[in-house]
Amino acid sequence: MKLYVMISDLYVAGENVTKLASMCKLKGGRLARQVTDSCLQFWGGMGYTNEVLVSRFFRDLRLMSIGAGADEVMLSVICKMMDILPMPPKKIK
């Protein structure tokens, strides 16, 4: 939560927060998947049904890693900002 506030402050101050925001979205999505998966596993068969909210969270929070740019897109944005995007090999003359 502190990180989100820090990024918002930087953004308001006029900084370019693309790299940090992409990192945050990537981490947030992965964490949400991990947490909801563990919760569903904990609930067992009951967690798989529509009778409990766990299955709803499992599906809904999955969107974090897809919507507004999938995790893979976040990774390429981060790589670009860090100037470590893999390049095709140079042609040998």
Ligand SMILES: Cc1cc2nc3c(=O)[nH]c(=O)nc-3n(C[C@H](O)[C@H](O)[C@H](O)COP(=O)(O)OP(=O)(O)OC[C@H]3O[C@@H](n4cnc5c(N)ncnc54)[C@H](O)[C@@H]3O)c2cc1C
């Ligand atoms: C419930 C919901 C609400 C939405 N609301 C909105 C909205 O309000 N406004 C809006 O504009 N859009 C909205 N979207 C669209 C959403 O932003 C897109 O679904 C999202 O950007 C992913 O694009 P896509 O579905 O075309 O998947 P694709 O681009 O086809 O991606 C499919 C998969 O391919 C892989 N992939 C994609 N690109 C790359 C890449 N460059 N490198 C490596 N792998 C890659 C990833 O694994 C990705 O998960 C919504 C989607 C959903 C499901």
